[in-house]
Amino acid sequence: MIEIRFHGRGGQGAVTSAELTALAAIEQGKYAQAFPSFGPERRGAPVMAFVRVSDEPIRTREKIYEPNIVVVLDPTLLEIVNVAAGLKKDGIVVLNTTKTAKEIRKVSGINAKLALVDASRIAIETMGIPITNTTLLGAMLKATDLLPLTALEGPLQERFGRVAAKNIKAFQRAYEETVVEE
Amino acid sequence: MAKRVGIEVSLAISEAVKLANVDVIAAYPITPQTHIVEHLSELVADGHLDAEFIPVESEHSAMSTCCGSSASGARTYTATCSQGQALMLEICYIAPALRLPIVMTVANRSLSGPISIWNDHSDMMMSRDTGWIQTVAENGQEAFDLTLHAFRVAEDPRVLLPTIVNVDGFTLTHVIEPIEILDQKEVDRYLPPYQPQMRLDPTNPVSIGPVGMPEVYTEAKKAQDEAIKGAKQVILEAWQEFGDMFGRYYKPVETYRTDGAETLLVTMGSLSETAMIAVDQMRTDGKNVGLVRLRLFRPFPFEEFLAAVRGVKQIAVMDRALGLNGAGGPLATEVKAALYDEPERPYIWNYVAGLAGRDVTIENFVEMADGVEAAAADGVRQGYTIINVRE
Amino acid sequence: MAKETGIVSWKDLALGCSIVKPGSSAELKTGDWRSQRPVTDYEKCVQCGQCYIFCPDMVFTQNELGFYQPNMFYCKGCGICARECPADAISMVEESE
Numbered sequence: 157m158i159e160i161r162f163h164g165r166g167g168q169g170a171v172t173s174a175e176l177t178a179l180a181a182i183e184q185g186k187y188a189q190a191f192p193s194f195g196p197e198r199r200g201a202p203v204m205a206f207v208r209v210s211d212e213p214i215r216t217r218e219k220i221y222e223p224n225i226v227v228v229l230d231p232t233l234l235e236i237v238n239v240a241a242g243l244k245k246d247g248i249v250v251l252n253t254t255k256t257a258k259e260i261r262k263v264s265g266i267n268a269k270l271a272l273v274d275a276s277r278i279a280i281e282t283m284g285i286p287i288t289n290t291t292l293l294g295a296m297l298k299a300t301d302l303l304p305l306t307a308l309e310g311p312l313q314e315r316f317g318r319v320a321a322k323n324i325k326a327f328q329r330a331y332e333e334t335v336v337e338e
Numbered sequence: 339m340a341k342r343v344g345i346e347v348s349l350a351i352s353e354a355v356k357l358a359n360v361d362v363i364a365a366y367p368i369t370p371q372t373h374i375v376e377h378l379s380e381l382v383a384d385g386h387l388d389a390e391f392i393p394v395e396s397e398h399s400a401m402s403t404c405c406g407s408s409a410s411g412a413r414t415y416t417a418t419c420s421q422g423q424a425l426m427l428e429i430c431y432i433a434p435a436l437r438l439p440i441v442m443t444v445a446n447r448s449l450s451g452p453i454s455i456w457n458d459h460s461d462m463m464m465s466r467d468t469g470w471i472q473t474v475a476e477n478g479q480e481a482f483d484l485t486l487h488a489f490r491v492a493e494d495p496r497v498l499l500p501t502i503v504n505v506d507g508f509t510l511t512h513v514i515e516p517i518e519i520l521d522q523k524e525v526d527r528y529l530p531p532y533q534p535q536m537r538l539d540p541t542n543p544v545s546i547g548p549v550g551m552p553e554v555y556t557e558a559k560k561a562q563d564e565a566i567k568g569a570k571q572v573i574l575e576a577w578q579e580f581g582d583m584f585g586r587y588y589k590p591v592e593t594y595r596t597d598g599a600e601t602l603l604v605t606m607g608s609l610s611e612t613a614m615i616a617v618d619q620m621r622t623d624g625k626n627v628g629l630v631r632l633r634l635f636r637p638f639p640f641e642e643f644l645a646a647v648r649g650v651k652q653i654a655v656m657d658r659a660l661g662l663n664g665a666g667g668p669l670a671t672e673v674k675a676a677l678y679d680e681p682e683r684p685y686i687w688n689y690v691a692g693l694a695g696r697d698v699t700i701e702n703f704v705e706m707a708d709g710v711e712a713a714a715a716d717g718v719r720q721g722y723t724i725i726n727v728r729e
Numbered sequence: 730m731a732k733e734t735g736i737v738s739w740k741d742l743a744l745g746c747s748i749v750k751p752g753s754s755a756e757l758k759t760g761d762w763r764s765q766r767p768v769t770d771y772e773k774c775v776q777c778g779q780c781y782i783f784c785p786d787m788v789f790t791q792n793e794l795g796f797y798q799p800n801m802f803y804c805k806g807c808g809i810c811a812r813e814c815p816a817d818a819i820s821m822v823e824e825s826e
Contacts, residue, residue, distance in 0.1 A: 182344030
């Protein structure tokens, strides 16, 4: 079972990222669970969303304490949230950033494998808005073998309708531009 | 053909209500029930469901409207939780007394104060003696299936009682997971159109809800008591038939690895599956621990429960509500009462856990099983512990 | 529910304690609640119908001569008709008299 934690700010689409990942996994015949950090919705506040993906039915309803993958939608969160908390030993942190791996490690103290992408720029250039959730899904798929690239196209199409094409483009560009640093 | 889809559990419940082809929905939004009625109002507004959606001004009005609607012979649905259910509670007593087969989802949530919107079973316990049939879902699939089952049971001419499907708020309602959604033909085969036995009809007038003088009140309550006791047989039949049609069989009391168990955990709701993982771990470690889950809460399945726990040495009952009466949680009190007449009674320790969304982990369930064994060995007087409380 | 009709086994109660016979409240005799009865002096009566209007139990009906007469099966003897009568034509008389 793979456990994923998304960090974002309320309104940035962390919950949507989690949902789309689970929907894609379920469409692939896998089992998945997606849930937000339960509570009132607070735009701008640091929020989390969670996904479990497994080949077996998922029974646990625990919160996710030791994720395999952490995805950070907003670069400013690194300074206020310990995003790598509980990360498994061979885990990976997928970051929206303009910084280098070296700089990130210095600022945050994260030792784990990193996947870096300037998701904000890709989002602005392809969609005209700095909403990075779908972009970072591309980065996540590049950095892990969670799901094939094509698995997310259906859920993205269904969720975003007439703006789906732009989201899919941002998603694909992020897949291409993401740099993985051991 | 049924279709396996990834869907939020709230939306799956709405889809079940739509497939049940309800006539009237009267509801007031409250977290974490909101997504259910929000989606239903969309389905009605978009013409996918031919029903009256009545956006009332409070939960008291919601249940009052449901009573009127059900009394007129319409298939009627609502959903609420917590403070909302507290506000409608006055009318919640009336619906079963008038034998109105309303179906309600309760997205289980704690009761204030302190103000809290998170999941526990306080609301389920608040309404335990209102006379509603109550089932409890463990996952999204069950939330869907039990909703259809609820209409089938409630409207059976041998029952005619309102039915609550308890679904853990957030922990279930806000989770996306794979659920098999039945198609309309399949649902129609399972759930026939509602045939009211008595309804408000100008051509055949009746008075529903008159005063009951002392000369008649006792008899009216006796009739209601017999009705809810008699409902169990229909509940079992409806589950059997559901299983025969769709392959998913449900029982009022479910057991997991109880063969040869000396210690049992007793749970209700979505954390039961987490408890199963704990049981698997403990079995691997050579501990004789099993799990008993209540799927039917009202009427309380005494016979099945006693059969499930017979012969064990000790039971750890997990309550997700605090009774605030000095006796721990309400479920443990009921379990103890159920066992009182047994010649051989197991030792019981009560664990109050998961209040207002506080996580209950696999380790917590291990702690409960170990705890009840240690307490029994020490011969400590039967009592209760609040899990995870910071001292 | 009328107490005269309420004495039944729980098995014989209608579903939800409903009343399935329309208008069954007409069978409830309230006349024996009465200790005084209204008596109309038809010499004074002006047939204004105030007694008919004010009576809370609607016991008055107009006869062919235009006078209002109470149905004593239902009249509880409350005296409202006597108080409201503008012609002072109604007086309350002890039942024992």
